[in-house]
Amino acid sequence: MANVTLNVNGEARTASVPPETTLLKLLRDNFNLTGAKLGCDVGDCGACTVIVDGKPVNACLMLAGQADGRDVLTIEGLATLDGLHPIQKAFEDNASLQCGFCGPGIILSAKALLDENPAPTAQQIRDALAGNLCRCTGYTKIIEAVQDAARALRGEPADKAA
Amino acid sequence: MRAFELVTATDCRHAVALLAEYGPFAKVLAGGTDLLVELKSSPHVPEVIIDISRAEDLKIIAVTDEGLSIGALVTHTEIMRSALIREMFPALVDAAHTIGAVQTRNLGTLGGNLMSGVPSMDSGPALIALDALVTVAGPAGRRQMPLAEFFVGPRKTILKPDELLAEIVIPKQNFGKPAHFVKFGLRKGQALALVNVAASLWVGRDKQVFAAPRIALGAVAPTVIRAPKAEAYLEGRAITPEAMAEAGRIAVGEAKPISDFRASAEYRQDLIAVLIKRALEGACAQAKAKRDRET
Ligand SMILES: Cc1cc2nc3c(=O)[nH]c(=O)nc-3n(C[C@H](O)[C@H](O)[C@H](O)COP(=O)(O)OP(=O)(O)OC[C@H]3O[C@@H](n4cnc5c(N)ncnc54)[C@H](O)[C@@H]3O)c2cc1C
Ligand code: FES
Ligand code: FES
Numbered sequence: 001m002a003n004v005t006l007n008v009n010g011e012a013r014t015a016s017v018p019p020e021t022t023l024l025k026l027l028r029d030n031f032n033l034t035g036a037k038l039g040c041d042v043g044d045c046g047a048c049t050v051i052v053d054g055k056p057v058n059a060c061l062m063l064a065g066q067a068d069g070r071d072v073l074t075i076e077g078l079a080t081l082d083g084l085h086p087i088q089k090a091f092e093d094n095a096s097l098q099c100g101f102c103g104p105g106i107i108l109s110a111k112a113l114l115d116e117n118p119a120p121t122a123q124q125i126r127d128a129l130a131g132n133l134c135r136c137t138g139y140t141k142i143i144e145a146v147q148d149a150a151r152a153l154r155g156e157p158a159d160k161a162a
Numbered sequence: 163m164r165a166f167e168l169v170t171a172t173d174c175r176h177a178v179a180l181l182a183e184y185g186p187f188a189k190v191l192a193g194g195t196d197l198l199v200e201l202k203s204s205p206h207v208p209e210v211i212i213d214i215s216r217a218e219d220l221k222i223i224a225v226t227d228e229g230l231s232i233g234a235l236v237t238h239t240e241i242m243r244s245a246l247i248r249e250m251f252p253a254l255v256d257a258a259h260t261i262g263a264v265q266t267r268n269l270g271t272l273g274g275n276l277m278s279g280v281p282s283m284d285s286g287p288a289l290i291a292l293d294a295l296v297t298v299a300g301p302a303g304r305r306q307m308p309l310a311e312f313f314v315g316p317r318k319t320i321l322k323p324d325e326l327l328a329e330i331v332i333p334k335q336n337f338g339k340p341a342h343f344v345k346f347g348l349r350k351g352q353a354l355a356l357v358n359v360a361a362s363l364w365v366g367r368d369k370q371v372f373a374a375p376r377i378a379l380g381a382v383a384p385t386v387i388r389a390p391k392a393e394a395y396l397e398g399r400a401i402t403p404e405a406m407a408e409a410g411r412i413a414v415g416e417a418k419p420i421s422d423f424r425a426s427a428e429y430r431q432d433l434i435a436v437l438i439k440r441a442l443e444g445a446c447a448q449a450k451a452k453r454d455r456e457t
Contacts, residue, residue: 002168019168019211022198042199043266044352055239055268061198062269063191065168066215109264130351131263 002065008033009077015064023067024048024059027074035075035104039133046132049105050074056112058131075104078111087111090149091142093158098136106132110146118154122147163198164207171214174299174328181324182301184210190326191215192235193269195262196278220273220328223247228295229333234273234326238285239264241272251332252448253288253341253360260284260345263352273327276309279317279385286313286386287360288343290378292332300325310378313385339364339374340452342444344437348424355381356425357433361441365401365449372396377409377438382417382430389413392438406442410435 002021005014008031015030027033027050039047041060048059051073078085084092087107097103106129113120113128120128125146126139134142148158169184171177181188189208191197192215201207214220220235223244230250232241238258241247248255261267261275261284275285276296286309294309301324309330312319321327341362347353358380364373375396377389392413399405419430 018165020163020165020201022163041202043195043262046263046265049265056265057268058195058265061194061265063168063194063198063211063213065170066191066194066213112264127351128264131265 002063002068004064004068006067006069007071009072009074017064019063019065021064022060023050023052023062023064023072026064026067027059027072033074033076037101037104039101044133045102046105046109047102049108049132051108051112054112054115056109056131073108073111075108078107085111086152087114087146087149090145090152094141094145094148096137096141096145097134102132102134102136106134106142110149114146114150114153119150120146163201164205166201166207167210169210169212171212171217173217173219174326177212177214177217177326178299178301178324180212181326184212186323188212192271192274192277193237195266195270196274214326226331227334229331229337232272232330232332234276234328234330235271236273237269237271238262238267238275242267250337251288251292251341253291253343253362253445254285257284257288257343257345257358257360260343260347260355260358266352272330276312276330277319277321277327279313279315279319281316281383281385282355282358282381283386284343284345284355284358284380287358287378287380288341289330289332290386290388291341291360291362291376292336292339293376295331295333296327297329297331298325299328304328306331310386310388316384336362338452340445340448342441342448344440344444346433346437354424357381357419357430357437359434359437359441361438361445363396363442363445363449365446365453366398370401371398372401372405373398375409375442377413377441379413379417379434379438382419382434384418387417389416389438391416396442401446403439403443406439406446407435409442410438413438 001016037047039045188210220233222233241258343360345355345358363375380386392409419427421427
């Protein structure tokens with residue numbers, strides 16, 4: 001068994017799992033954090049995206065043992081008791097998602113982008129989200145939500161006309 | 163995934179010792195973006211997985227006496243962000259940027275990409291066009307060889323089971339050599355190459371002629387290949403659009419593309435000619451920009 005201790009959403013969590021356990025399975029089955037989704041299980045869809053040490057990765061392609069000692073942020077770590085994270089709020093305001101399956105991964109990819117680049121171009125947003133497939137929406141409102149969230153996080157008013 | 167034992171290597175030396183200990187039963191895990199996909203679908207799983215992803219001494223990017231050394235565990239994201247590589251070899255940055263998506267590039271390593279040995283790998287052509295060497299670490303110490311001689315067939319390299327790919331070196335004589343990488347896939351994001359091409363060249367000291375031109379191609383043969391006939395045609399020849407187009411046509415005869423579900427062999431042949439011209443044009447444009455900066 002692999003004994004792992006990681007910091008998940010600011011809390012130390014430990015588990016003892018078979019070595020072949022992926023980070024995704026650890027989060028979902030051991031820690032009951034089901035925000036990260038199991039889509040393709042081979043790195044194509046991004047539904048399992050979580051942020052490890054500041055970088056978005058596919059949790060289906062990382063072993064739990066490789067995440068030992070690291071900081072992991074999942075979608076459950078974004079909202080606070082005061083309300084949604086500005087990126088989540090922007091997705092809601094723009095009605096950016098339909099079934100929502102891709103949402104946790106997309107929002108985390110967007111967060112990693114905005115943490116580094118507070119004013120991305122539409123092309124930079126597309127590049128940052130290229131590993132997150134959405135089968136429902138067509139992406140337009142997703143891109144707009146990320147732009148709105150970027151403005152909100154910069155402290156600017158939402159600009160619906162642009 | 164089937165069960166295996168997981169052991170963690172602390173550094174390169176430790177990884178080599180673990181390989182010696184577990185021998186043919188073991189396989190190395192770097193970023194896992196190829197290996198975990200393979201393990202999930204394969205009925206044959208190695209008994210032991212040696213996780214090298216924490217070996218810090220394999221993550222170094224540095225200029226040494228030999229040239230630019232890139233550790234095998236450097237990720238594609240780290241290549242894109244390295245100020246050193248951005249300045250010295252933008253073609254490597256362009257190649258890294260085309261690999262998968264952000265998530266893949268954050269985990270996937272340069273060494274893992276080369277070791278995967280797939281003909282469409284995106285880091286092979288630019289490195290081969292820059293005459294890169296690979297350093298391999300094994301029980302008897304280190305050995306070095308040109309990357310172009312490292313690949314022996316689809317998914318096959320000359321690495322022995324008890325050896326580790328340690329670093330990739332771009333030799334000093336190629337510092338500042340203009341190079342350009344182009345990839346053609348079916349989509350802009352997250353698509354494997356139908357054909358990818360890199361070219362590098364010097365411009366003759368007195369005349370506008372090609373000097374030491376290199377052309378490397380992926381996804382058109384069982385391994386990444388060079389196009390020696392096209393290179394020989396260009397050597398010493400005046401830099402013109404016609405010469406670049408002719409080099410592309412010559413290289414078509416040096417490749418052996420196959421038809422698969424992504425594209426037909428004929429389509430790939432057309433791509434080879436077009437992409438070589440574009441890669442050469444890109445490298446020439448870079449040479450010109452460099453000359454303009456220096457004068
Ligand atoms: C969704 C997706 C998209 C992708 N898109 C692309 C793409 O566009 N272009 C492209 O080229 N590739 C692509 N890949 C393939 C893959 O991401 C890259 O090849 C990556 O660089 C592999 O590196 P890794 O560290 O993840 O390798 P791993 O999966 O850890 O290892 C791959 C193989 O190499 C061996 N190995 C790794 N490191 C060493 C070492 N230092 N010494 C000896 N053996 C070693 C392993 O044992 C294994 O057999 C994609 C993969 C996915 C999942
Ligand atoms: S489930 Fe991980 S990328 Fe699809
Ligand atoms: S909203 Fe359904 S997959 Fe994106």
